[in-house]
Amino acid sequence: MLSRLKDDIGTKKVCLFGTGxxxxxxxGQFVLFLGREPDFLCDNAQKKWGKVFHGIKCVSPEELRKMREEVTVIITxxxxxxxxxxxxxxxxxxVFVSCYDRRYxxxxxFKRIQDNSLGLGASIFNNTVKGKWTLITGAARGVGRQIAVExxxxxxNIIAHSRSASHVAGLVDVCSDFGVKVVPVAAELGNPSEVxxxxxxxxxxxxQIDIVxxxxxxxxxxxSGFWSMPSGDFVTSYAVNTIAPVLICREIIPQMIxxxxxRVINITSSIQKRPGEMAYACSxxxxxxxxxxxxxxxEGTGVMITLADPGWLRTDMGGDIAAHPVESVIPGVLLGALLDGxxxxxxFSVQDYAGLSIEDAVLKAKIYYSQG
Ligand SMILES: NC(=O)c1ccc[n+]([C@@H]2O[C@H](COP(=O)([O-])OP(=O)(O)OC[C@H]3O[C@@H](n4cnc5c(N)ncnc54)[C@H](OP(=O)(O)O)[C@@H]3O)[C@@H](O)[C@H]2O)c1
Structure with missing residues (x-):
């Protein structure tokens, strides 16, 4: 990969676009991948033009345009x-895009993307979830509800979990309108015997359960922060956020095999450096x-387990000032169920796919994760 990119660059200058x-x-990883430092940076934010980041000058898009024949650009x-x-x-x-793995x-x-790749997703999308059974925990509201409806x-067919069957009564009607079977189930996930x-x-x-x-x-x-955090916060967070998913996997994955x-998709979080939310973050x-x-x-079983980080969302958990509407989790949160290979x-960083169609999100993920 490195040698091919180097061949493409040849004697051209290298610009990293985006200084976020x-x-x-x-x-440091960009420098290692390139085998050298970029020649300059570029950003759409005017306040960054002329400034220096990591010892490299940031130019405006107009300055970049004037050098267009002699530059290779990598979007960060x-x-x-x-x-x-x-x-x-x-x-x-x-123009190349940067692909990231697992965490941010x-x-x-680095990959070259076709100019017209958006809209091409429909030609490769194969709906493998039709007629299957999907269990969604916490389906009554927030992210879970978005997943269930989509x-x-x-x-x-949907198995909609909540703490009380009454919480998913409306959802059962909404999902049934799409002509699928919907089964509500209730359990307090903080209690392993209820799980x-x-x-x-x-x-x-x-x-049978095909997708979880x-x-x-x-x-x-x-x-009041980490130092006064009750030990019970750790117990509850681990019980609901870690142990319940593990128990569900332990029961269902052998049947899938x-x-x-x-397909098992575990909703995670990129939360970090927030001591006041340590119990949640550790779980x-x-x-x-x-x-x-x-x-x-x-590997080789036909069963795949993945993680999806939805981003900071305006839900009961994320609060009103969160960055993204809950609807933005579609289609990215579904990728672990829709993709093969x-x-x-x-x-999966779900916000990377916000605003795309399901088909184009699948295509983007395939480009991102394909070898070569
Ligand atoms: N919101 C964010 O900013 C954000 C950011 C990163 C990751 N996430 C992750 O995204 C997922 C969904 O979050 P959300 O924002 O949609 O949360 P939410 O709106 O607070 O909904 C939480 C869901 O989990 C269920 N639940 C909570 N405690 C439970 C328990 N003890 N036993 C059984 N079910 C329980 C609730 O069921 P009931 O309806 O029956 O109460 C509810 O449906 C979570 O895994 C979260 O960690 C969220």
């Missing part, structure tokens, strides 16, 4: 579509560890 947090976190943003179009409209021919701060490749639209009772109830209610979204979670508020098909880190360690053992153990 991701560029900042990964600057994960939501690259608009910038890619902007650069191609400016006449730049050599791990660079995995999976029903795609023709999947086990739900799983044995499910073995009678639904014929471990979505339900708690994030105990601790306004026997049938040779399964999600434990869930990530579980997924990363289990994934290799599923090299996805086992992947971390």
């Amino acid at each position: 947090a991701l560029f900042d976190d990964c600057f 943003a994960r939501k690259y579509e608009d910038i890619h179009k902007q650069l191609r409209d400016m006449g730049l021919k050599d 701060n791990s660079l995995s490749a 999976m029903a639209k795609l023709g999947s 086990e009772a739900m799983l044995s109830e499910l073995s009678c209610l639904a014929p 979204f471990n979505n339900a979670a708690v994030s105990p508020p601790c306004p 026997q049938r040779g098909f399964g 999600k880190a434990a869930l990530d560890k579980f997924v990363f360690d289990l994934a290799p053992s599923l 090299d996805i086992n153990g992947r971390w």
Whole structure:
């Protein structure tokens, strides 16, 4: 990959486009991948023009345009579509996008994207979830509700979990309108025996579970910070956010392996450096560890386990001032269910796909994760 990119660059200058947090976190990796420092940077934010970041000068898009024949540009943003179009409209021919793996701060490749790749997704999309059974925990509201409705639209039968069947009564009607079967189940996930009772109830209610979204979670508020955080916050967070998903996987994945098909999507979080939310953050880190360690053992079974980080959302958990509307999780949060191939153990950053159609999100993920 490195040598091919170097061949493409030849004697041209290299510009990294975008000087946000991701560029900042990964600057050292960019230098290692390129084998040298970029010649200059560029950004759409006027306040950055003429400034120096990591010892490299940032120019304006207009200055970049004047050098278009002699520059290779690498876009550092994960939501690259608009910038890619902007650069191609400016006449730049050599434009690459950066691909990141698992977490925000791990660079995995630079790739060239076709100009007209948006809209091509429909030609490769194959709906494999139609007629399957999908369990969604915490389906009554927030992210879980979005997942349930979209999976029903795609023709999947739904098992909608909540703490009380009354919480999903409206959702059952909405999903049923798409012509699929919908089964409500209730359990307090903080109590392992309720989780086990739900799983044995499910073995009678639904014929088989093909897809699981471990979505339900708690994030105990601790306004006075980590030092006064009650130990119970850790116990509750681990019980609901880690142990319940592990118990669900332990019961359902062996059945999926026997049938040779399964998709398990665990909703995680990129929360970090927030000591006041340590109980929640640690429980999600434990869930990530579980997924990363289990994934290799599923190779070749037809069962794939992944993580999806939805971003900071305006839900009951995220609060009113969160950055993104809850609807923005579609289509990215579904990718672990919709994709085939090299996805086992992947971390999907859901906001990378916000605003795309399901088909184009699948295409983007395939480009991102394909080898070469
Ligand atoms: N919102 C964000 O900014 C954000 C950011 C990163 C990651 N996430 C993750 O995204 C997922 C969904 O979050 P959200 O914002 O949609 O949350 P939400 O709006 O607070 O909804 C939480 C869901 O989880 C269920 N739940 C909570 N505690 C439970 C328990 N003890 N037992 C059983 N079910 C329980 C609730 O069921 P009931 O309806 O029955 O109460 C509810 O449906 C979570 O995994 C969360 O960690 C969210």
